[in-house]
Amino acid sequence: MKITLDTIRQTLRCAFGQESFIASFITKVQPDKVCPTSSIDAKGVMRYNPQFVEKYVTDDKDVFSLIAHELMHPMFGHFIHQSGQLENISADMIVNAAISLVLSHGSGNGSLFRKFYQPIGLEGLLRPGSQMYQSRYSRLYDTFYQGHGSGHKLSTGEVIQALKVLTPTHEIPRLVLLGSHGKTGTGTSETTEGSGDVPVPAFRPDVLGHIAQDLQRAAENPGGIGAAYGESLYEYFIDVLKTHLSIKNVLLQKFSTRQKVDRFKQVVQRPRIGMSPIPLHPSKRDFVLLAAGIPPFHYHNRVTRQGSEDRGLAVYLDVSGSVNQHLPEIIGLLRSFKNDLKTVFLFINKVIEVPFRTLLKGHVQTTYGTDFDCIAEHVLANRFDKAVILTDGYASMKLENLEELKRCKLRALTVLFGGKQDCPEFGPFGDVIILEEVTA
Numbered sequence: 001m002k003i004t005l006d007t008i009r010q011t012l013r014c015a016f017g018q019e020s021f022i023a024s025f026i027t028k029v030q031p032d033k034v035c036p037t038s039s040i041d042a043k044g045v046m047r048y049n050p051q052f053v054e055k056y057v058t059d060d061k062d063v064f065s066l067i068a069h070e071l072m073h074p075m076f077g078h079f080i081h082q083s084g085q086l087e088n089i090s091a092d093m094i095v096n097a098a099i100s101l102v103l104s105h106g107s108g109n110g111s112l113f114r115k116f117y118q119p120i121g122l123e124g125l126l127r128p129g130s131q132m133y134q135s136r137y138s139r140l141y142d143t144f145y146q147g148h149g150s151g152h153k154l155s156t157g158e159v160i161q162a163l164k165v166l167t168p169t170h171e172i173p174r175l176v177l178l179g180s181h182g183k184t185g186t187g188t189s190e191t192t193e194g195s196g197d198v199p200v201p202a203f204r205p206d207v208l209g210h211i212a213q214d215l216q217r218a219a220e221n222p223g224g225i226g227a228a229y230g231e232s233l234y235e236y237f238i239d240v241l242k243t244h245l246s247i248k249n250v251l252l253q254k255f256s257t258r259q260k261v262d263r264f265k266q267v268v269q270r271p272r273i274g275m276s277p278i279p280l281h282p283s284k285r286d287f288v289l290l291a292a293g294i295p296p297f298h299y300h301n302r303v304t305r306q307g308s309e310d311r312g313l314a315v316y317l318d319v320s321g322s323v324n325q326h327l328p329e330i331i332g333l334l335r336s337f338k339n340d341l342k343t344v345f346l347f348i349n350k351v352i353e354v355p356f357r358t359l360l361k362g363h364v365q366t367t368y369g370t371d372f373d374c375i376a377e378h379v380l381a382n383r384f385d386k387a388v389i390l391t392d393g394y395a396s397m398k399l400e401n402l403e404e405l406k407r408c409k410l411r412a413l414t415v416l417f418g419g420k421q422d423c424p425e426f427g428p429f430g431d432v433i434i435l436e437e438v439t440a
Contacts (some may be wrong), residue, residue, distance in 0.1 A: 011060040015106040021210035039180045040070040060292035061108035090159040097144040100128040165279040212241040255386040260312030318391035321371040326417040366396040376401035397425040
């Protein structure tokens, strides 16, 4: 099959719809004999090895799998892990399983992976339909493809840990893997054979958000195919997409505070010991048994359980005269918190707490003249450790208030609207960003 830009776009629009962002994101397709298999960079340029394509890519479902594989790595945040062999295999295992099960229609149930990888051993983890019975990897494999695991959603880090326990160092094969497996940026790293020195692209958050929308539309819940068939993987896949679809929420969550209680739920991790047939984070006892040649029937894993606790957001909104023209964007930025955020703080030269729903209705009276001292004094009086400040930036703060905020180690996110690019008064306390950067 010959790969052209028209072929790529036609395939993606069939899979994701005529308005597919991914179809328009890929701007160029070119053969590259240096590239072991294929790659897509942050500018939307796709490169492929002609010999690889001639041998393995035979229809549009294979083309879909090839593109989805490259785009899923940044979606899952895989490039934060080291680029050793087992790390790359673990990342590809999760990506290939998601494409085969959750995007089964577009990928032909992972037909490309069936052709490219053998169905046994460590290589068998990278494809559906492998013969893993009596393999040391059978329980790990079944957790993804058969739904016979404990129901726990395995993260990439947990899969890496499991493979490191299950695979003796001298038995790690040299596998050719699909796509890019180097370091982010322009540098290279020592990686699994077949990844070459292809640098990993660093996609912008807004690009990932648009890609996530395409993937969410195409996602199929595999739970109906059979009892618990790929259900945990589907839930994990959707959870990952949400982190990109709600990038604005994630940004604000970093600044939640215990000192203001709304109905805002902050996810927390609580450690515990769990029993599992898969070695996720084995205890010392498990390692002793493994060293003695006695595989435990169940591993005593040190795992974490997600919980939640009530938090709040101390949001300060500048209501000086320039706010009117930017109010729609500001409301759009905060609207997703309408069920969680009870109140916001409006400020000019004093702070007034108002119900959040009042702001959503646009009931804001504005005036001219403002200062940041009222925010500083309000933060100090309420002992807030974090705050979110939306302002045009045209105000000042007394030196003594600035020093007092530094002493209290305030962390603040400052969102500017109205044209100004910096805010020296709140810059020392955290990120200063432009409104368009979080509403694009």
